[in-house]
Amino acid sequence: MSRKKFVLALIKHETNTFSPVPTPIHAFGHGAGPMSGGAAIAAHRGSNQPFAAYIDVAEREDAEIVVPIVAESWPSNMATRETFEVLVRPLEDAVRAGCDALFIDLHGAMVVQGFDDAEGEILRRVRAIAPELPIAVTLDYHTNLSPAMVANATVITGYKTYPHVDMYEVGALAANLLVRALKGEIRPVLAHRWVPLLASIMRHAPEDGPAGDIVAYAREMERNGTVLAATLLPSFPHADTPYTGVSAVVVTDGDANTAQVVADHMTDIAWQRRAEFVLHAPPLAESVAHAKQLGQQAQSGPILLIDHCDNCGSGGAQDVMAVVAEILRQGLQDVAIAPIRDPSAVAQMIAAGVGSEVTLALGGKTDMPSIDLAGKPMTVTGRVRALTDGEVTITGPMYTGLKTHLGRTAVLDTGDVQIVVTERHHEPYDLAVFEHCGIDPRRKKFIMLKSRIHYRAAFKPLASHIVECAGEGVTNADLSVYRYEKLVRPIYPLDSI
Ligand SMILES: [Zn+2]
Numbered sequence: 001m002s003r004k005k006f007v008l009a010l011i012k013h014e015t016n017t018f019s020p021v022p023t024p025i026h027a028f029g030h031g032a033g034p035m036s037g038g039a040a041i042a043a044h045r046g047s048n049q050p051f052a053a054y055i056d057v058a059e060r061e062d063a064e065i066v067v068p069i070v071a072e073s074w075p076s077n078m079a080t081r082e083t084f085e086v087l088v089r090p091l092e093d094a095v096r097a098g099c100d101a102l103f104i105d106l107h108g109a110m111v112v113q114g115f116d117d118a119e120g121e122i123l124r125r126v127r128a129i130a131p132e133l134p135i136a137v138t139l140d141y142h143t144n145l146s147p148a149m150v151a152n153a154t155v156i157t158g159y160k161t162y163p164h165v166d167m168y169e170v171g172a173l174a175a176n177l178l179v180r181a182l183k184g185e186i187r188p189v190l191a192h193r194w195v196p197l198l199a200s201i202m203r204h205a206p207e208d209g210p211a212g213d214i215v216a217y218a219r220e221m222e223r224n225g226t227v228l229a230a231t232l233l234p235s236f237p238h239a240d241t242p243y244t245g246v247s248a249v250v251v252t253d254g255d256a257n258t259a260q261v262v263a264d265h266m267t268d269i270a271w272q273r274r275a276e277f278v279l280h281a282p283p284l285a286e287s288v289a290h291a292k293q294l295g296q297q298a299q300s301g302p303i304l305l306i307d308h309c310d311n312c313g314s315g316g317a318q319d320v321m322a323v324v325a326e327i328l329r330q331g332l333q334d335v336a337i338a339p340i341r342d343p344s345a346v347a348q349m350i351a352a353g354v355g356s357e358v359t360l361a362l363g364g365k366t367d368m369p370s371i372d373l374a375g376k377p378m379t380v381t382g383r384v385r386a387l388t389d390g391e392v393t394i395t396g397p398m399y400t401g402l403k404t405h406l407g408r409t410a411v412l413d414t415g416d417v418q419i420v421v422t423e424r425h426h427e428p429y430d431l432a433v434f435e436h437c438g439i440d441p442r443r444k445k446f447i448m449l450k451s452r453i454h455y456r457a458a459f460k461p462l463a464s465h466i467v468e469c470a471g472e473g474v475t476n477a478d479l480s481v482y483r484y485e486k487l488v489r490p491i492y493p494l495d496s497i
Contacts, residue, residue: 004100004182006063008054009091010044011104011122014075014142015111016238016315018370018474018482021076021425025083028071032405036090040070047401050138050171054103057175068094074425075315084112088122095126101134101182102126103175108143108158109236116241116486120148127152136178138171140164141204142236142314144243150192154178156249158231160215162205163429163457165397177228177251188228191259193267194247196491197235199277202308202468202477204234205453210273214248214266221262227252230262232270234277238315238475240484245491246270246277278493279477281470288326291467295332295445301464302444308452310473312341313427317366318450321378322471324363327448328380328417334445338420338433339406345421349384349410356384360412362421368474371481382414385438390422392432396458399429411437429454 013023026033035043044051051070058065068090073079079087095102110118119139126133137149139158150156157174159166180186206212211234218230229251235244248266252259270277281287287305294303305323312318318341327335345360352358364377390406407423418439426433428449434441441447442462449455452475460466470477480494490497 004061004063005066005098006058007066007068007094007099007102008051008058009068009102009104010051010070010072011087012072012107013079013110014107014140014236014314015078015109016075016474017078017111017240018238019075019077019315020317020366020368020474021315023073023076023079023083025086027073027076028087034069034071034087036069037067040067044070048165048168048399050105050167050174053168053171054105054175057172057179058103061179066094066099074312077315078111078113081113084115084118088125091122092125092129095129095133099133101136101178103136103178105138105171108139108145108233109239111239111241117144117146117148117243120146120152123152124148134178134181136174138174139231139233141234142201143233144235144239144241144245145192145194145233145247145249146243150190150249153190154181155188155229155251156190156231157229158233158249160218160231163398163454165457173229186228187254188251189254189256189259190249190251191256191263192247192249193263194243194245195267195271196488196497197246197270197274197277198237198244198479198491198494199234199246200279200477200479201237201314201452202279203277209276210270214269218266226258227262230266232266237479240482240486242486242488244487274492281468281477284322284326284469284471287467287469288330291446292330292332294465294467299445299464301462302441302447303465303467304455304459304463305446305448306452306455306466306468307448307450307471308468309471309476310450311427311452311475312425313451313454314475316450316473316475317341317368318425319363319366319375320471320473321363321376323448323469324419325378332446333416335417335448336434336439336441336444337417337448338428339422339426339450340419341423341425342421343407343423346408346410346423349412349421350387350408352384354384354387357381358384362412370483371474371476373472380412380414382412385411385413385418388437390424392436394430394432396430398454398457406433409437411439427451427454430458
C-alpha cells in the first residue's frame, strides 16, 4: 500500500461578538502569530490537545504529514475577513496539492466578518476543493454547531469535560475513527440536533447539572458500542449567531437512524431540564461578605472568589475592577488576585522597580459599549513585590506541557492584597500564574481568579470553599444584558417557551 498523506491543521478562536478585545492576526499563536510545518509540530507534540493526538496517530500510521496552519487565539471579538483568509489560505493550498485525509482541530464558535460559522465556511471550502476528502474534526465543548459543519465533516468529536482536560483523548478518538474509515473498517454517518436553549456557561460543567447526565449517557452509548462518538455541545452564548444554542452531534457506523435517536435524546434531556442551565447569581456585595465570613472559620485551604463576568477565556477585557474593589472595600486580608491585564500599570511598576511604593490607576482601561459599561480604573497604592517576563510552562491538568506567555508581569502588594498584573490576557487555569512570581497560592486565605470554570483544573483541589462573584463584564452570566440581533428567537430563557 502506498504511503498516505495526511494534512493536520489547527484554526481556533472562540468569538465573543460583544467583546471589546480585537483579534489581529498576531493574536493567533498568542503573540507569535500562526505557525506551520515542523515548528508547529515541535510546539504542540506531547501536549494535552487534539492536535497533539493527530500528530501521534499520523506518525503511528507512518503517514506523510503536512501542517499548513496552526493558529489559536484567546477568545475575543471577530477577526476581519482579511485575517480569516490569511488563516485559511494555507489550508486550501495544502488540500489543493492533494492529500488522503484532513485532521482539523477547530473551536466551533468562531465568527469572522461575513461568516457567522467560520468553521462551517472552512470545511465547506475544503470540500469544494476535494469533495470526497475524509475529514476528522474536533470541537470545543463551547461550540455553536452549524449544519455546514456537520454536512462537510466525516467524523466530529468534542470535549466531554469542563474544564477541558480530555482534549488529547478527544483528538485521538476522532483521528482513530477517521483512520478506521480510511481502511474501510467503518462507514461513519453523522446526525445532529439543536435546541433553542441559551445555557449559562456557569451551568455547563458536567459536575454541576444536567450536562453531567447527558455526558454520562453519551459515554455509555460509546462504551456499549451503540455509537462511535456522541458529543454534547452546550454552546457559547456570548456569540450573536443563528447557531447559538445547545446541540449534540453523533457518529455511528452506517446507522443514521440510531445516530439521530441518540442526538435527539441528548438534546431532549437538555431541553427538559432547561431551567437548570440558568444561573441565579446573588449580588456581588453579598457574595464577598459570604467569603469574608467563611474566612473567619478555620480553613483547610484557600477560599476562592471567582470573578466570572470578566473572564478573558471567554472574551472578557480582564481589567474590570468591580470584584477587586469590593474585596478591598470589605477589608478581606491575605488575598492573592490574578490576573489583571493592564500593560501601562506593568510599565509603571517596571519603571519604579521591585520594592518601590507606587500609586496606580489600575485596570478599567477598556470600555464595553456592547453592554453600556465604561471602563473604571481603581486607584491603588502598594509596593512592587515582583517583576517577571511572564514566560511560564503549564504543569497542571489543562494544556499540560504548553508554554504560555503572560507578557511582562508585576505583583502589586497592598499589604492585605497581592495583585498579579499582566501585559497579556490569560485565564488562570494553572498555579503557574502565581508561582512564577513568588506567590504560593496554597498559603493564601483568599484567592480571587478571573475565570469561570477552567480554574477548577488546578485550583479546586486546593480550595476549602468556592464563592462565585457576579461582577461586571462581557462574560456576564445574566444573558439579558446582551443586545442579540442574529440569535434565533424565541429562545429560552430570554423568551418564555
Ligand atoms: Zn471551551
